[in-house]
Amino acid sequence: MEDTEPFVVIGGDAAGMSAASKSKREEPEREVIVFEKGDWVSYAACGMPYYIKGEVESLDDLVSITAEEFREERDIDLRTRHEVIEIRPEENQVVVEDRDAGDTFEQTYGDLLIATGATAVEPPIDGIGLNGVFTLHSMDDADEIDDYVSRDGVESFGIVGGGYVGMEMSEALRSRGLDVDVFEALPHVLQPFGEDAAEVVEDHVREKGVDLHLETSVERMTGDGSVTGIEADSEEYELDGVLVGVGVKPNVGIADEAGIEIGETGAIATDEYGRTNYENVYAAGDCAEATNSVTRDTDHVPLALTANRHGRAVGQTVAGSPTEVGEIVGTAVVKVFDLEVARTGIVDHETAEDAGFDPVSRTITAESRAGYYPGAEPIRVRLTADSETERLLGATMVSEDTAAKRIDTVATALHAGMTVSEVESLDLSYAPPFSPVWDATLTAAKVLSSTL
Amino acid sequence: MEDTEPFVVIGGDAAGMSAASKSKREEPEREVIVFEKGDWVSYAACGMPYYIKGEVESLDDLVSITAEEFREERDIDLRTRHEVIEIRPEENQVVVEDRDAGDTFEQTYGDLLIATGATAVEPPIDGIGLNGVFTLHSMDDADEIDDYVSRDGVESFGIVGGGYVGMEMSEALRSRGLDVDVFEALPHVLQPFGEDAAEVVEDHVREKGVDLHLETSVERMTGDGSVTGIEADSEEYELDGVLVGVGVKPNVGIADEAGIEIGETGAIATDEYGRTNYENVYAAGDCAEATNSVTRDTDHVPLALTANRHGRAVGQTVAGSPTEVGEIVGTAVVKVFDLEVARTGIVDHETAEDAGFDPVSRTITAESRAGYYPGAEPIRVRLTADSETERLLGATMVSEDTAAKRIDTVATALHAGMTVSEVESLDLSYAPPFSPVWDATLTAAKVLSSTL
Numbered sequence: 080m081e082d083t084e085p086f087v088v089i090g091g092d093a094a095g096m097s098a099a100s101k102s103k104r105e106e107p108e109r110e111v112i113v114f115e116k117g118d119w120v121s122y123a124a125c126g127m128p129y130y131i132k133g134e135v136e137s138l139d140d141l142v143s144i145t146a147e148e149f150r151e152e153r154d155i156d157l158r159t160r161h162e163v164i165e166i167r168p169e170e171n172q173v174v175v176e177d178r179d180a181g182d183t184f185e186q187t188y189g190d191l192l193i194a195t196g197a198t199a200v201e202p203p204i205d206g207i208g209l210n211g212v213f214t215l216h217s218m219d220d221a222d223e224i225d226d227y228v229s230r231d232g233v234e235s236f237g238i239v240g241g242g243y244v245g246m247e248m249s250e251a252l253r254s255r256g257l258d259v260d261v262f263e264a265l266p267h268v269l270q271p272f273g274e275d276a277a278e279v280v281e282d283h284v285r286e287k288g289v290d291l292h293l294e295t296s297v298e299r300m301t302g303d304g305s306v307t308g309i310e311a312d313s314e315e316y317e318l319d320g321v322l323v324g325v326g327v328k329p330n331v332g333i334a335d336e337a338g339i340e341i342g343e344t345g346a347i348a349t350d351e352y353g354r355t356n357y358e359n360v361y362a363a364g365d366c367a368e369a370t371n372s373v374t375r376d377t378d379h380v381p382l383a384l385t386a387n388r389h390g391r392a393v394g395q396t397v398a399g400s401p402t403e404v405g406e407i408v409g410t411a412v413v414k415v416f417d418l419e420v421a422r423t424g425i426v427d428h429e430t431a432e433d434a435g436f437d438p439v440s441r442t443i444t445a446e447s448r449a450g451y452y453p454g455a456e457p458i459r460v461r462l463t464a465d466s467e468t469e470r471l472l473g474a475t476m477v478s479e480d481t482a483a484k485r486i487d488t489v490a491t492a493l494h495a496g497m498t499v500s501e502v503e504s505l506d507l508s509y510a511p512p513f514s515p516v517w518d519a520t521l522t523a524a525k526v527l528s529s530t531l
Numbered sequence: 532m533e534d535t536e537p538f539v540v541i542g543g544d545a546a547g548m549s550a551a552s553k554s555k556r557e558e559p560e561r562e563v564i565v566f567e568k569g570d571w572v573s574y575a576a577c578g579m580p581y582y583i584k585g586e587v588e589s590l591d592d593l594v595s596i597t598a599e600e601f602r603e604e605r606d607i608d609l610r611t612r613h614e615v616i617e618i619r620p621e622e623n624q625v626v627v628e629d630r631d632a633g634d635t636f637e638q639t640y641g642d643l644l645i646a647t648g649a650t651a652v653e654p655p656i657d658g659i660g661l662n663g664v665f666t667l668h669s670m671d672d673a674d675e676i677d678d679y680v681s682r683d684g685v686e687s688f689g690i691v692g693g694g695y696v697g698m699e700m701s702e703a704l705r706s707r708g709l710d711v712d713v714f715e716a717l718p719h720v721l722q723p724f725g726e727d728a729a730e731v732v733e734d735h736v737r738e739k740g741v742d743l744h745l746e747t748s749v750e751r752m753t754g755d756g757s758v759t760g761i762e763a764d765s766e767e768y769e770l771d772g773v774l775v776g777v778g779v780k781p782n783v784g785i786a787d788e789a790g791i792e793i794g795e796t797g798a799i800a801t802d803e804y805g806r807t808n809y810e811n812v813y814a815a816g817d818c819a820e821a822t823n824s825v826t827r828d829t830d831h832v833p834l835a836l837t838a839n840r841h842g843r844a845v846g847q848t849v850a851g852s853p854t855e856v857g858e859i860v861g862t863a864v865v866k867v868f869d870l871e872v873a874r875t876g877i878v879d880h881e882t883a884e885d886a887g888f889d890p891v892s893r894t895i896t897a898e899s900r901a902g903y904y905p906g907a908e909p910i911r912v913r914l915t916a917d918s919e920t921e922r923l924l925g926a927t928m929v930s931e932d933t934a935a936k937r938i939d940t941v942a943t944a945l946h947a948g949m950t951v952s953e954v955e956s957l958d959l960s961y962a963p964p965f966s967p968v969w970d971a972t973l974t975a976a977k978v979l980s981s982t983l
Contacts, residue, residue: 126903126963140903238867294774338653372958394577405956412947412960421960451578451592481936483965487972488939490958495947506824506856506942508864508873513935516545516835520939 084189085156086397089163089174092122094145094364094390095194099155099362101394109398111155112186113174116162120146120219121531125383127221128244131228138218166191167336168357190359190397193334194390197327197381202239206300206321211269212321215244227320229253235260237309237318239297241268244324246415249289252322253416260290260318262297262311265400271411273426275442275461276475278414287416288377322507325383327478329366344379351401353393353404361397363389363404372406373424373472373493374434378410404435408493409473412483419484424473424493426488433474436465438472441527445519447480449511456480460523462489462499469498469531488520499528537608538643538849539625541615541785543567544574546816546842547646548596551607553846558632559634561850563607565628568614571670573597575982577835579673580696583680584703590670618643618789620809621925641662641847644784645799646690646842647834649817650935651778654691656775659751664773667696679772680707687712689761691749693720695777698732698867699743704774705868712742712770714749714763723863727913727928732867737870779833780970781818795819805845805856815856824858825924825945826886831862839946860945861925862937873938876925876945878915883924883925888917890924893979898970899932901963908932912975914941914951921950921983928971940972951980 082085088095088100091113099111102348113120122139130138149155158175164183165174165395173191176183183510199214201207207424213224227233230421236252239246241398252259259267259286265275268284268291285291292311300321301308329346340356347362349355351370355362365381385407410423425431431438448455458478464471474489477480492502503524511515517525536552540547543565551563573595577606582590590841601607610627616635625643628635653659665676688696688704689708693715702710713720713736719729720736720743737743744763752773753760760769778875781798783791793807794800799814801807803822807814817833831939837859847854862875868983879885883890900907909931916923926941928934944954955976961968969977 090596096818123901123903123963123968126901127903129963134905135903145900152620232813236679264743292982382961384958385965387820387968388956405958410958410960412962414962414966415962423958424959434693449575449578450595451575451587452581481933483937483962484933485886486937487937487957487970488943490960491940491947491949494953494957495949497947501946504840504938506836506857506862506875506947508862508875508935508941509577510864510866510935511575511581512866513864513871516575516839518939524913 084171084187085110085112085324086190087186087188088194089173090194090364091157091159092119092196092197092364093192093386095192096121096149096362096389097387098192098194098394100153102326102398103153103155105398105400107154113155114161114163115157115159115216116178118316119141120157120167122218124216127215127218128247128251130221131225132254138221139143140372141218148211163333164324166333166339168337168339168360171359172192188196191361193339193360193362194364194391195330195333195366197329199324200326200328201305202325204299204345206295206302207302207323209302209306210304211306211319212300212323216246216327219408224322229254230255232295233319235318236259237262237316237321239321239323240325241291242270242324243401245411246284247412248322248324249284250414250416250417251291253287260292260316262292264296265333266293266294268379269413269420272296272420272422272475273461275457276420276422276477279459280418280420281432283416283418309386327365329379331366334362334366342377343378344368346379351403352396352401361393363393365394366466369404370406372408376434378407378409380407382411399435408490410486410490412486417479419478419482422474423484423490424460424463424471425485426473426475428476431463436460436472437467438463439466439527439530441530443526445518445525447478447519448513449515452511454480458482458519462518462523462527464499464527464531466531469500471493471497471499471502499524499531503528536623537562537564538642538644539638539640540565540644540646541625542648542816543572543609543611543645544646544648544816545838547644548573548601549839549842550644550646550815550846551601552605553843554558554850557847557850557852559606563609565609566613566615567611568610568630570611572601572609572611576668579667579670580699580703582673583677583700584706590673593670596805610636611614617864618785618791619957620789620791620812623811624781628691635960640812644845645791645812645814645818646816647782647785649781651776652773652778653782654777656749656751658754659775660757661752661754661758662756663754663758664752666774666775667700668779669718676774680704680709685771687770689714689768689773691773691775692777693743694722694778695778695865698736698865700774700776702866703734705739705936706743712744712768714744714747714761716746716748718746719942721865721872724872724874724927726874728874728911728929731911731929732870732872735868735870779817781831781833782816782974786814786818794829796820796829797952798831799858800829804848804853804856805841812935815845821856821859824860828886830859830861832859836865860942862938862942864938869931871930871934873928873934874914874926875938875942877929878913878925883915883917888913888924889919891918891979891982893975893982895971895975895978897974899930899971900965901967904963907931910934910971912971914975914979916951916979916983918983921952923949923951923954951976955980
């Protein structure tokens with residue numbers, strides 16, 4: 080009976096549309112309905128800073144498949160501007176609000192996927208509602224920031240938060256010719272990358288003309304109607320606009336109200352198939368937890384690949400081929416001006432100790448190419464291992480040349496549970512234009528291994 | 532008693548000097564003697580094409596550590612222009628010719644490392660001895676070619692062989708403004724990379740103005756005293772110079788004469804510690820075999836990382852800490868004009884079948900970065916797997932953007948013995964400047980996995 084009822088998806092971005100597409104491809108006869116509360120579907124949110132920077136011409140370029148294509152080519156019943164306001168898991172129903180018609184209706188499902196994503200956190204700071212104060216999470220946000228930055232008289236921006244968005248937007252706004260002040264309450268930017276990588280980034284952004292205020296809490300946004308500045312640690316900064324980028328939180332409201340289990344991370348708890356505590360209700364993407372292969376614990380890392388992969392697996396499962404969503408190791412990269420900054424696994428000792436390891440780390444600086452070859456740049460690699468089992472736990476890398484894709488070697492080694500000396504023995508590629516004879520990863524493993 | 536006798540090394544390049552340095556560091560009191568028949572030690576042969584191209588100013592830039600430094604800072608008794616002409620393993624002796632003094636002497640050893648390297652093959656073609664016909668294997672070769680190319684009237688070069696040296700030197704000589712004809716007897720260039728990658732390379736070098744003659748055998752070099760052309764498949768080509776690059780053969784003469792076992796590949800057979808059939812005689816580098824982790828068979832892949840690594844391990848072993856030399860997976864990369872060409876593992880079906888596999892391959896073309904991000908280039912990835920066990924066997928990659936370091940992910944997966952679906956599940960890095968959401972490796976694994 081379930082199979083004759085439609086597969087219903089809440090949320091039309093990466094996880095939702097991947098699931099819808101995959102299930103339709105595997106089981107074309109089954110109806111697939113996607114409710115998306117906004118106008119945009121399946122867009123590359125990670126590309127928005129490059130739109131504002133001016134490297135991507137149109138927001139439409141960030142859309143990989145349009146709503147029309149989903150409807151007509153993939154035969155998915157995609158309804159934009161439709162918000163699911165209630166889930167009734169005992170009745171296999173959702174309640175949907177049609178935002179244009181202004182009415183609500185019930186929709187029965189055979190299987191349900193919650194792919195409600197995450198929302199930019201808006202901290203309770205005075206003045207956050209002023210004109211000229213933005214977050215960057217939706218395509219509409221990107222459009223509004225781009226418009227605002229283009230206005231006459233907008234010559235400076237404050238950025239609250241030195242995370243991914245803060246660092247990427249520093250680059251974008253400097254490129255647009257603005258003065259940029261970044262305020263970070265913690266001692267370092269890019270918290271998930273650890274202090275060692277962060278220090279390299281901090282020097283770099285300062286060289287690029289960013290005023291970086293670390294360990295500095297923003298107390299209020301000043302202004303009357305429109306923002307005119309920031310007050311932080313009792314100092315006043317005159318600013319023409321403010322971007323708040325202090326992280327995201329998973330959208331779990333309707334799930335929580337429906338009695339769907341929320342995990343310790345604050346995201347929806349799921350099993351290895353992406354299933355919640357209801358057998359026919361799944362969750363995937365930025366609203367859901369994942370299993371970290373290094374810590375063997377649940378984790379919440381709201382990134383695009385995981386959303387796509389988990390969504391696709393759920394689509395396959397509901398179409399009748401149970402497919403595990405897979406595990407993550409927490410790989411992430413970010414471009415900050417000319418730097419490639421990369422991480423994978425566990426990079427801080429506290430997390431490692433919490434997971435039962437006895438961590439030891441070593442940092443090396445090598446060259447990205449043969450030292451005599453043009454374009455060779457320093458690459459800083461920090462590896463962390465468990466001193467008892469000698470198993471590799473994580474890495475960070477920073478360089479102006481090919482750090483981003485080098486982290487994948489370590490990510491693969493983490494999935495395989497390799498020891499440091501196994502990593503040291505890897506037959507990695509060498510030619511003078513691409514690497515020294517000993518790739519930086521091997522050199523780092525050699526140094527760490529000799530201390531174990 | 533052995534330990535009081537010196538550690539003697541034959542050959543002062545990567546494997547030899549790595550072994551000498553490591554053993555001296557671990558056991559400073561033991562005498563280490565290196566006999567090198569030429570003048571140069573520890574140089575980056577792979578950098579020579581870039582010297583000829585003009586990107587590396589001086590040959591000295593290719594020397595990582597000078598002979599003086601080895602002698603004075605590392606306390607190694609390094610004797611250049613000393614050739615070992617005989618090994619007497621039963622007597623723990625070598626016979627050495629001092630090329631300057633013109634006399635010979637005997638040297639007793641406790642442990643011996645044969646690191647005699649390889650030599651460029653000189654095929655028995657008429658006219659190979661003419662002036663203006665070169666191979667590129669030693670620093671003196673590089674110097675002579677550079678001089679010759681600088682002469683007035685040298686406007687064209689023929690290259691015999693479309694392997695690594697042939698492709699790298701095509702780029703170097705075109706950059707110097709020469710007309711270049713490449714003659715390859717096989718149907719494709721870069722034989723170890725397989726037909727699929729080769730075809731991309733062939734189109735590319737032709738676009739760069741190289742005249743490529745495939746399935747064309749060179750019959751003779753013409754000229755009287757100095758070369759004036761090549762005759763190939765009964766056609767004549769007027770050329771001002773010729774480079775012969777048809778591969779290398781391991782230098783095993785004195786080892787073979789001494790009763791040291793030569794393996795099926797033609798290189799010296801060794802165990803997991805780099806030991807030959809004599810307990811205190813080791814071989815490492817381009818003259819020695821290695822174990823291929825994918826085929827589980829002996830292999831001969833004369834590349835720099837293996838030479839360095841095996842030499843270092845032997846140095847550690849003779850200093851009293853037995854250390855395995857490690858296994859290879861056959862990772863190799865080469866830059867050909869703007870292309871990065873990479874391989875690892877088994878890429879041709881015949882080799883896979885010989886190793887007992889039932890190979891299946893799929894090729895995809897993806898983008899190197901998010902499609903909307905500036906600088907995105909096509910990347911072609913071909914993966915090969917065993918259809919029975921679904922284990923990944925090998926890969927090739929070709930792109931103008933970051934193929935070289937992407938191959939390391941697959942190399943790591945091969946070391947770990949991963950299946951295609953395990954590769955498909957890897958948590959690889961994504962940010963628009965560096966990769967699409969699904970890295971090309973993941974997309975290729977997805978496509979191959981769906982056919983298994």
